[in-house]
Amino acid sequence: MPYVSGLQCRECGRAYPAEPIYVCDFCFGPLEVKYDFDRIKKATSRQKIQDGPRTIWRYDDLLPVSREKAINIGAGMTPLLKADNLGRELGLNNLWIKNDAVNPTYSFKDRVVSVASTKALEFGFGTLACASTGNLAGAVAAHGAKARMRTLVFIPADLETGKIIGAAIYGPTVVAVRGTYDDVNRLCSELSDSRHWAFVNINMRPYYSEGSKTLGFEVAEQLGWKAPDHIIVPVASGSLLTKVWKGLHEFAALGLIGDVRTRMHIAQAAGCAPVANAFNAGQTHTRPVLPKTVAKSLAIGNPADGYYSIKAVRESNGSAFAVPEAEVADGIRLLAQTEGIFTETAGGVVISTLRHLAREGVIKPNEQAVALITGNGLKTQEAVVKYAVPLHIDPTVESFDAQVNGKFKD
Amino acid sequence: MTTLPPPCAYRQANDAGSLRYGDCAIASRRITLTIPGDLAKRPLIYELGHKFNVVTNIRRADITPEFGWAVLEVVGDLKEIEACIAWARKEGATVTAVTGDVVEG
Numbered sequence: 001m002p003y004v005s006g007l008q009c010r011e012c013g014r015a016y017p018a019e020p021i022y023v024c025d026f027c028f029g030p031l032e033v034k035y036d037f038d039r040i041k042k043a044t045s046r047q048k049i050q051d052g053p054r055t056i057w058r059y060d061d062l063l064p065v066s067r068e069k070a071i072n073i074g075a076g077m078t079p080l081l082k083a084d085n086l087g088r089e090l091g092l093n094n095l096w097i098k099n100d101a102v103n104p105t106y107s108f109k110d111r112v113v114s115v116a117s118t119k120a121l122e123f124g125f126g127t128l129a130c131a132s133t134g135n136l137a138g139a140v141a142a143h144g145a146k147a148r149m150r151t152l153v154f155i156p157a158d159l160e161t162g163k164i165i166g167a168a169i170y171g172p173t174v175v176a177v178r179g180t181y182d183d184v185n186r187l188c189s190e191l192s193d194s195r196h197w198a199f200v201n202i203n204m205r206p207y208y209s210e211g212s213k214t215l216g217f218e219v220a221e222q223l224g225w226k227a228p229d230h231i232i233v234p235v236a237s238g239s240l241l242t243k244v245w246k247g248l249h250e251f252a253a254l255g256l257i258g259d260v261r262t263r264m265h266i267a268q269a270a271g272c273a274p275v276a277n278a279f280n281a282g283q284t285h286t287r288p289v290l291p292k293t294v295a296k297s298l299a300i301g302n303p304a305d306g307y308y309s310i311k312a313v314r315e316s317n318g319s320a321f322a323v324p325e326a327e328v329a330d331g332i333r334l335l336a337q338t339e340g341i342f343t344e345t346a347g348g349v350v351i352s353t354l355r356h357l358a359r360e361g362v363i364k365p366n367e368q369a370v371a372l373i374t375g376n377g378l379k380t381q382e383a384v385v386k387y388a389v390p391l392h393i394d395p396t397v398e399s400f401d402a403q404v405n406g407k408f409k410d
Numbered sequence: 411m412t413t414l415p416p417p418c419a420y421r422q423a424n425d426a427g428s429l430r431y432g433d434c435a436i437a438s439r440r441i442t443l444t445i446p447g448d449l450a451k452r453p454l455i456y457e458l459g460h461k462f463n464v465v466t467n468i469r470r471a472d473i474t475p476e477f478g479w480a481v482l483e484v485v486g487d488l489k490e491i492e493a494c495i496a497w498a499r500k501e502g503a504t505v506t507a508v509t510g511d512v513v514e515g
Contacts, residue, residue: 011470027469028440028481028508109514136514156513184513192512202512236515285472285479287444288504297515302442304510346515 003040004064007031007206010308018064020123020198022205030304031206033064041254046225049256056111056214062250063115063214064207071117071147075103075110076214080222080370085338086351090358094368096228097335098219101343105142105166106376107135107297108240112211113200117143119207120198126150127197131188134163134297135375140200141170152197154188156181166379181291181301201237205304209239213247219370220248220257227257230318230362230369232265232354234346235275236298238305240374241266245312264313265362266320267353269295269345273322275306279313280320286310294328294383295345297375319362323352329384331355332377342377350374437488441495443480444504450478454503462494463487481508 007016011029022031044061052058056076057067079099087095100108113136117128128144130136131154144151151172155164159176168174177184192202200208220227227248233241245264251257268276271293274286286306291299303309313320323331331348334355335341343351350371357363377384393399400408445454450473459466464486471480484491495505 023440023508028483029470030509131513132515133513134515154513181511181513185507185511188512189507189509199512201514202509205509237510281476283474283476285477287477288506299515300511300513302506302511306510 002066003035003037003043003061005034005036008034020120020125020203022203033206033210035062037250037253044254044256046221046256049221056114056211059214059217062210062217062247064210065115065119065122069118069121071114071121071143073104073110073114073142073146075114075211077218078102080219081339081341083339083371086335089334089338090355091365092358092363092367092369093365095354096219096223096368096370097339097341098215098370098372099341100215100372100374101341101347101376105135105138106379107139107344108212108215108372108374109135109139110143111214112208113139113143115211116198116200116204116208117147117149120200120204121147121149123198125196125198127152127195129188129191129197129199130154130201131184131199132167133159133299134166134379136201137163137167137174138170141167141172144172145170149198154184156184160382162381163379209243209305212240212243213250215240215372216244216247217251219244220251223368223370225257227252227260227262228370229261229367230263230265230357232267232350232357232369232371234295234298234350234372234374235266235268235303235309236300236346237303238275238307238309240372241309242305242312244372245316262316263362264316264318265353265357266309266313266318267350268320268322269293269298269325269328269349270322271295271325272299272301274301275303275309276320276322278306279310280322284310294325295349296380297344297346298349319357321353321356323349323356327352329386332384333387335373336377341373343373344375344377344380345383346375347373347377348383436485437491438483438485439491439495440481440483440508442506442508443482443498444506445478446502447474447476447478449502454498454501455480455482458484458494458498461497463490464494 009024009029012027054077060067083095103110127150129152130140137153157176157178192199272291278286288302328348331351467483
């Protein structure tokens, strides 16, 4: 880690060494990685990045660990696609979709876990762990397998079989906890304090979260080294939004892109919208809620980065929207039927938020907007089962024609 | 009621997460208390320290007319800490770990 100068508390500014710690001893604020930007400025350039691997590791000058021994299963450099059909539908002429649904384990979590697992090995941990109901579990299990680390994934005992398979196939120990989400939260916090394990989003969190910056880096690079006018981000803990924002500003500070005038927009589902609610109420801090949403990957009732994401959105003159639950599936359908991209419920929340922003005139027709699609639709098929309505016919042309009422005569 | 350990024991508990002192297991928990505005007038944290055999140490806090929050450490016997958290919830406060939810989608 040549350019990491240590950790720093995001609240009181106290400095700490770069160790697997995550909370300030003084004020209990979260710790964040600090970099020596003077040295990075001399070391990095657009050309150097472009010459790097076609993964998140092309940006390792701005990550807390070097790519030399990266636990790499190919996360990153996902497609950024111009969405002309969806744009036409919404009245937007410069709309782009960043499709992180095609990462190795089909969500953006591969980015953060690639960084966390690499750092965990550097610290000498032998065990990788997480608590998750879906995407994170799969990413941790896969990277744990690649790293040849003992891996534990803690899940609520009532998790759907499909989601369990998505992690179990990589061979971790899957621990199904009988209890509420609160119980799983508490247990994993206690285990992370008492065991010498690398819990990717607990004691490794300062390093883990840095991986999200690569989404912002890629958007800027793929747009021709510029930041867009708008980015719509699905918000669970708030970490992704804050790090994308941070990443764009790091690029600007290094002279890789021009000034950042991007407006950041929070996308949450109404059944779990603590960040959107606080933002729209003019508050700085979120109030914990009990999640009741179809968007399970966004179901974090007490978001660790809620305050910071509200702050980033206010600084950017952005906005926040809580999508009605009934519109989440329609967002998935709309993206699939216009751009051929099948996203999970978090993506449905993003597209429905995008539609709202276009209708309200928050995004102007010629402004460049990027919607972050963070997970694959195959993971949440149950949310869109109502769209699976095949025609049932007998094996005759007459039966077919009768069903389609002359629609396909040509 | 278990005798409260001396202050040095709390510092050790802070460092170690938990240890034993006499008959009780000294533990420390770092929590965020979120309270609705109407509860802000009540000295809830003072009551925690008096109703239960725990030591509270506030690190950050803010109170607004709509709601208040406080980040604090609670040190004492583990069962007392769990009881005081249950009591605070019953009185209308939301009690969460300072780290936020760690179960991610």
